[in-house]
Amino acid sequence: MKLEKVTSRAKTTSKRWYDDACGLALALELVGERWAPLVARELMFGPRRFGEVKAELTGVSANVLTQRLEGLIASGIVRRRKLPSPASVQVYELTEWGYESRPIFEQMAVWALRSRRHDPTLPLSPAALMMSMRALFRADMAQGLAITAGFRFDGDGFLMRIADGTITVERADPDGADLVWNGAPNTLIRVIYGKYPIAEVASTAPLEVTGDAKLLARFIDSFALPPKVD
Numbered sequence: 001m002k003l004e005k006v007t008s009r010a011k012t013t014s015k016r017w018y019d020d021a022c023g024l025a026l027a028l029e030l031v032g033e034r035w036a037p038l039v040a041r042e043l044m045f046g047p048r049r050f051g052e053v054k055a056e057l058t059g060v061s062a063n064v065l066t067q068r069l070e071g072l073i074a075s076g077i078v079r080r081r082k083l084p085s086p087a088s089v090q091v092y093e094l095t096e097w098g099y100e101s102r103p104i105f106e107q108m109a110v111w112a113l114r115s116r117r118h119d120p121t122l123p124l125s126p127a128a129l130m131m132s133m134r135a136l137f138r139a140d141m142a143q144g145l146a147i148t149a150g151f152r153f154d155g156d157g158f159l160m161r162i163a164d165g166t167i168t169v170e171r172a173d174p175d176g177a178d179l180v181w182n183g184a185p186n187t188l189i190r191v192i193y194g195k196y197p198i199a200e201v202a203s204t205a206p207l208e209v210t211g212d213a214k215l216l217a218r219f220i221d222s223f224a225l226p227p228k229v230d
Contacts, residue, residue: 017029017032027104030075030077031072031075031077031101033068033071034064035057035060035064035065035068036068036071036072037105038057038060039053039057039065039068039069039072039078040072040077040078040094040098040101040105041105041125041127041128041131042056042057042125042127043078043092043093043094043098044094044099044102044105044127044130044131045127045130045158045169045170045171046093046170046171047081047083047091047092047093048091048092048093049089049090049091049092050065050066050069050090050092053065053069053092056125056126056127056128057125058123069092072098073092076095076097076098077094077095077097077098077101078092078093078094078095078098079092079093079094079095080092081093105131106131106134106135107135109131109132109135110135110136110226113132113136113225113226114226114227114228114229115228115229116228116229120186120189120193120194121186123186124185124186124189125185126151126153126156126158126185128185129151129185129188129189130151130158130160130169132189133160133167133169133192133223134167134169136193136223136224136225136226137162137167137222137223138221138222138223138224139165139166139167140165141218141221141222141224142162142165142167142218142222143165145162145163145215145218145219145222146162146163146164147161147162147163147178147179147215147218147219148160148161148162148176148177148178148179149161149162149177149178149179149180149181149219150173150174150175150176150177150179150180150181151174151180151181151188152174152180152181152182153184153185154184156171157171157172157173157174158170158171158172158174159171159172159173159174159177160177162219162222177211178211178212178215179209179210179211179212179215179216179219180209180210180211181207181208181209182206182207182208182209183205183206183207183208183209184205184206187201187205187206187207188207191207191209191220192220192223193223193224193225195220
């Protein structure tokens with residue numbers, strides 16, 4: 001098989017970081033710039049408007065976000081489209097190939113969470129929480145558990161389904177779920193990962209969880225942070 005050099009639009013519109021044929025080097029060229037992986041994270045659960053992405057990325061400027069989106073579009077990871085009427089707004093979404101990066105980012109997150117430098121008090125977006133829960137799901141602890149869990153955040157909602165030791169998450173109306181969580185992501189992780197009692201957490205931050213108490217306990221037990229490195 002003859003190996004051919006392929007010149008892509010991404011290569012011609014951005015400065016190359018490496019002169020290396022390794023796939024890892026190319027991956028870093030595609031999504032290695034600051035903010036690029038987090039932009040992809042925010043699009044993991046469906047199309048988002050520019051303002052919605054920016055609102056969840058604390059510290060990124062509009063100019064830098066525009067550059068990162070354009071770079072991801074040029075690389076074939078993200079596409080821009082206009083929603084049909086009556087919305088008629090421009091959104092950004094991952095391409096089919098872009099969605100294939102999901103397990104890579106999730107595994108990278110699990111790996112990094114083993115570091116003692118992880119600070120859970122830093123801002124956490126709803127999409128980041130959903131991605132982490134999907135990555136930190138303990139199938140061995142969820143055997144025989146069938147449940148839907150809804151999450152309602154400020155202007156955003158998600159629906160999580162657990163059945164047969166598998167988990168799925170989508171951006172959807174959480175009403176009607178077996179459990180419904182209302183609270184900020186940084187508040188929820190104290191219960192889900194920190195295993196703090198809901199009443200204790202709710203005494204210091206807005207938090208409401210409705211649903212069956214026994215299902216709630218099993219649901220919480222289905223998620224765990226990885227052990228820290230020594």
